[in-house]
Amino acid sequence: MLGRIAVLLGLLLFSLPAAAVTVEKVTSASGIEAWLVRDHSNPIIAMEVAFRGGAAHDPAAKSGLAGMMAALLDEGAGPHDSQAFQQILEDKVISLGFNAGRDSFAGHLKTLSENKDTAFDLFRLALSQPRFDKEPVERIRGQLLAGLMRESQDPNAQASRRFFEVAFAGHAYARSPRGTLESVKAIQVADLRALAKAQLIRDRLVVGVVGDISPEELARRLDAVFGALPASGPLGVIPDVDAAPPAGLAVIPKDNPQTLALFGLPGLRRNDPDWYAAYVVNYVLGGGGFSSRLTEEVREKRGLAYSVTSYLMPFAHSGLIVGSVATENSRFPESVRLIKEEFRRMQGEGPSEKELADAKTYLNGSFPLSQDSTAAIAGLLVQMQVDKLGIDFLDRRAAMISAVSLEDARRAARRLLDPDALSFVAVGKPAQ
Amino acid sequence: MSPIRSCALFLGALLAAVPAWAGVFDPATFTLSNGMQVVVISNRRVPIVSHMVWYKVGAADENPGKSGIAHLLEHLMFKGTPAIPPGEFSKIVARNGGRDNAFTSSDYTGYYQNVAADKLELVMRMEADRMTNLVLGEADFRTERDVVLEERRSRTDNNPAALLGEQMEAALYLNSPYRRPIIGWPDEIAALTLYDALAFYRRWYAPNNAILVVAGDVTAETVRPLAEKYYGGIPRADTPPRARTEEPPHRAERRVTLKDGRVAQPSWSRLYLAPSLGGGARELAYPLEVLADLVGGGATSRLYRSLVVDKGAAAAASAAYDPVAVGQTTFRVAAVPRPGVPLDKLETLIEQELARILKDGFTAEEIERAKARLRASAAYGRDSLHTGAQTLGQALASGVSVEEVESWPERIEAVTPEQVAKAAAALFKPASSVTGLLLPDPAAVPPPGRAAPPPPGRPTKGVH
Numbered sequence: 093m094l095g096r097i098a099v100l101l102g103l104l105l106f107s108l109p110a111a112a113v114t115v116e117k118v119t120s121a122s123g124i125e126a127w128l129v130r131d132h133s134n135p136i137i138a139m140e141v142a143f144r145g146g147a148a149h150d151p152a153a154k155s156g157l158a159g160m161m162a163a164l165l166d167e168g169a170g171p172h173d174s175q176a177f178q179q180i181l182e183d184k185v186i187s188l189g190f191n192a193g194r195d196s197f198a199g200h201l202k203t204l205s206e207n208k209d210t211a212f213d214l215f216r217l218a219l220s221q222p223r224f225d226k227e228p229v230e231r232i233r234g235q236l237l238a239g240l241m242r243e244s245q246d247p248n249a250q251a252s253r254r255f256f257e258v259a260f261a262g263h264a265y266a267r268s269p270r271g272t273l274e275s276v277k278a279i280q281v282a283d284l285r286a287l288a289k290a291q292l293i294r295d296r297l298v299v300g301v302v303g304d305i306s307p308e309e310l311a312r313r314l315d316a317v318f319g320a321l322p323a324s325g326p327l328g329v330i331p332d333v334d335a336a337p338p339a340g341l342a343v344i345p346k347d348n349p350q351t352l353a354l355f356g357l358p359g360l361r362r363n364d365p366d367w368y369a370a371y372v373v374n375y376v377l378g379g380g381g382f383s384s385r386l387t388e389e390v391r392e393k394r395g396l397a398y399s400v401t402s403y404l405m406p407f408a409h410s411g412l413i414v415g416s417v418a419t420e421n422s423r424f425p426e427s428v429r430l431i432k433e434e435f436r437r438m439q440g441e442g443p444s445e446k447e448l449a450d451a452k453t454y455l456n457g458s459f460p461l462s463q464d465s466t467a468a469i470a471g472l473l474v475q476m477q478v479d480k481l482g483i484d485f486l487d488r489r490a491a492m493i494s495a496v497s498l499e500d501a502r503r504a505a506r507r508l509l510d511p512d513a514l515s516f517v518a519v520g521k522p523a524q
Numbered sequence: 525m526s527p528i529r530s531c532a533l534f535l536g537a538l539l540a541a542v543p544a545w546a547g548v549f550d551p552a553t554f555t556l557s558n559g560m561q562v563v564v565i566s567n568r569r570v571p572i573v574s575h576m577v578w579y580k581v582g583a584a585d586e587n588p589g590k591s592g593i594a595h596l597l598e599h600l601m602f603k604g605t606p607a608i609p610p611g612e613f614s615k616i617v618a619r620n621g622g623r624d625n626a627f628t629s630s631d632y633t634g635y636y637q638n639v640a641a642d643k644l645e646l647v648m649r650m651e652a653d654r655m656t657n658l659v660l661g662e663a664d665f666r667t668e669r670d671v672v673l674e675e676r677r678s679r680t681d682n683n684p685a686a687l688l689g690e691q692m693e694a695a696l697y698l699n700s701p702y703r704r705p706i707i708g709w710p711d712e713i714a715a716l717t718l719y720d721a722l723a724f725y726r727r728w729y730a731p732n733n734a735i736l737v738v739a740g741d742v743t744a745e746t747v748r749p750l751a752e753k754y755y756g757g758i759p760r761a762d763t764p765p766r767a768r769t770e771e772p773p774h775r776a777e778r779r780v781t782l783k784d785g786r787v788a789q790p791s792w793s794r795l796y797l798a799p800s801l802g803g804g805a806r807e808l809a810y811p812l813e814v815l816a817d818l819v820g821g822g823a824t825s826r827l828y829r830s831l832v833v834d835k836g837a838a839a840a841a842s843a844a845y846d847p848v849a850v851g852q853t854t855f856r857v858a859a860v861p862r863p864g865v866p867l868d869k870l871e872t873l874i875e876q877e878l879a880r881i882l883k884d885g886f887t888a889e890e891i892e893r894a895k896a897r898l899r900a901s902a903a904y905g906r907d908s909l910h911t912g913a914q915t916l917g918q919a920l921a922s923g924v925s926v927e928e929v930e931s932w933p934e935r936i937e938a939v940t941p942e943q944v945a946k947a948a949a950a951l952f953k954p955a956s957s958v959t960g961l962l963l964p965d966p967a968a969v970p971p972p973g974r975a976a977p978p979p980p981g982r983p984t985k986g987v988h
Binding site: 131133134135136174175178179181182183184185202204227230231234235237238239241242244245246247346347348349350352380381382383388391392393394395396397398399418419420450453454456457458459460461463464465466467520 | 568569570571572602611614615618619620621622623638639640666667668669670671672673674675677678681682683684685785786787788789822823824829832833836839840860861862863893896897900901903904906907908909910968
């Protein structure tokens with residue numbers, strides 16, 4: 093299936109209508125907290141969790157460790173070896189898995205109500221009694237290595253890896269959460285066991301649950317699932333860092349007919365006072381799909397790209413504004429010129445009053461559209477907790493977006509969108 | 525969204541709703557006097573709707589020499605009418621807090637808007653308007669054709685695996701229009717004209733060749749008057765029947781090898797010509813769904829267990845089959861070797877496993893488990909507003925009825941071990957297959973700096 097737009101919009105993390113749901117705080121007997129949205133319209137329960145920490149804490153020589161652990165927690169735990177564990181998941185159609193980001197280690201669970209006892213118990217086992225048997229360890233290592241090989245064929249992944257290397261040189265964020273061929277080969281079972289003990293700690297846990305479950309039952313389940321984990325433990329320090337992607341164009345030569353580029357600038361952390369102003373400005377600049385200036389100039393007027401987009405990328409200790417474009421090699425320099433020009437124009441003038449109003453209408457009006465599934469809402473509940481947005485965030489979000497004034501937007505644009513600082517990492521054979 | 529034939533969505537994986545209630549999605553359906561089918565799926569959880577129009581036309585309906593016109597027209601449908609200026613369609617949707625997009629497959633073309641429930645009338649008016657009132661200018665046409673050529677470079681030409689996939693389909697299908705890539709061959713895209721686009725539009729875009737699907741916070745009672753108001757007045761057209769050349773007997777197994785200097789990770793895949801619900805021995809379609817699950821549907825499937833877990837030869841192994849298509853379709857088997865395992869060894873192991881399946885079949889218990897899994901997976905479909913709209917739209921646009929979709933769990937339940945064995949025997953014939961090998965090109969000189977990115981901290985070459 094071919095779509096008209098590969099990436100419709102940039103980072104639209106939050107999409108939930110304030111009016112449609114009620115978020116409840118549930119606290120278990122032992123003090124474990126979860127945010128819950130009850131929804132009994134289907135016999136389904138979705139749980140998303142995150143442990144602060146994550147791949148940024150991987151040792152440099154073993155980068156990819158958190159990701160490898162994530163891939164192994166559902167490959168055998170407690171009394172079940174890998175195949176037995178997977179067989180239960182398949183027979184009960186339970187979706188269970190883990191994922192390591194730079195700043196957090198995430199898990200998800202989705203089950204039919206009739207299988208909830210099994211589902212929560214498997215989640216407990218995966219977190220508290222992972223086996224790390226030799227066969228799955230080597231199998232998953234092989235998959236990760238194959239994934240890294242494939243990644244080296246993918247211009248987007250190549251550019252992204254290089255962009256982080258140069259934007260965060262000397263900092264943990266420079267390393268890919270997926271590691272390297274060498275670092276993944278260096279990971280030992282003892283490393284995995286040690287990380288599971290160090291990472292899966294209750295005082296770093298946030299939980300979001302949506303679906304067919306009562307607060308009372310959830311409170312009991314929280315103790316049952318997470319009660320066996322250590323209550324607290326030390327966490328390494330990741331220093332705050334100003335992203336410093338070098339200005340100009342770096343080229344990774346590749347024999348492709350089209351040059352793909354990531355471009356970016358230092359951005360904002362999620363708690364920056366200018367967050368919403370920047371969010372609105374980015375929508376107008378490159379986040380708004382066919383409503384964005386970049387799409388208008390690069391795609392609609394000139395046919396230079398199928399997709400051109402920009403988005404805010406916040407981290408716990410830094411932030412980026414990142415965009416991407418892909419243009420046939422000989423015309424690529426024109427895309428670069430136009431992107432710089434649009435950054436320059438936005439930095440100089442900010443959005444127009446009409447653009448600002450349209451952006452707010454969209455960002456508020458489209459908020460409910462991604463509330464498409466229990467898992468999506470549960471993920472939102474987790475993100476709200478990770479970002480410390482408050483349990484009433486859904487009721488306040490629209491007002492925060494509406495409050496962005498033209499002056500706020502201009503200030504954020506001036507602060508952030510320096511066209512001469514733009515850093516491009518291109519993969520291909522671009523014309524000079 | 526990936527450019528694979530007949531859509532990345534598999535009926536089995538997507539189907540929703542437990543058999544606890546009568547059907548799967550429980551849609552309301554009716555037909556307007558001009559022949560336009562309407563499907564309404566109520567889901568009141570959130571005050572939003574998904575409004576979709578599916579046309580029963582896709583890349584397989586293109587005339588020879590005009591590959592890519594179905595997809596290019598899909599892009600051009602955003603270029604305006606007398607009422608909506610060029611480029612404004614999506615902006616109007618966004619200004620009303622909505623999102624819109626469109627997609628093209630071999631058998632269908634779809635357009636959708638996701639909006640707050642109170643904006644349904646607005647998007648319906650706009651969608652109905654462009655069903656007959658499209659206006660195209662030469663400049664917009666040329667620019668959009670350039671966009672599509674860039675899209676092709678992004679999806680296919682920059683991606684050796686996608687290039688191989690395209691070659692494999694062209695090699696598998698001897699006569700079916702599915703042999704053409706949906707996005708089109710590059711030289712043919714570049715030669716498409718404004719006239720081609722308008723001719724295709726006038727030939728195929730009509731209410732009697734379209735399906736309206738509305739899912740979300742609506743009922744048939746609220747949708748019907750709106751549908752009659754905006755779509756009902758559009759005159760029926762003399763749309764031609766979908767003439768599809770079908771496959772002659774396949775007599776020779778095919779192999780396609782792509783060696784490309786850009787490849788770092790080799791892979792192996794095979795397409796078998798397979799019946800669908802629309803083409804060939806349709807009675808095999810449901811047994812083939814069960815077979816795909818057993819052969820390569822997950823971590824306990826035969827191929828995964830044998831190649832990936834037991835023998836440690838593959839990093840990944842899978843099978844995929846989507847029964848929803850107008851003509852005969854494909855059953856895909858694929859594997860990625862672990863480092864150091866050559867593709868011929870991997871292929872031998874896969875052949876052994878397929879031969880074992882043909883010889884010994886599956887136990888009754890294996891089949892019951894697979895069936896139970898598939899049926900239970902349907903229970904998740906109602907969790908998402910879009911699943912029912914996608915599944916029913918795809919089915920109807922491909923000639924599969926609502927009743928067939930709604931009875932999917934029972935049809936899976938009715939599959940017998942004998943039917944699975946018969947489907948496997950009919951399917952796994954070397955003569956009706958193509959095997960594709962994706963390999964690095966040892967002769968290619970890697971461009972400098974390509975293989976190893978510099979370690980963190982070192983300045984990148986070429987920064988200026």
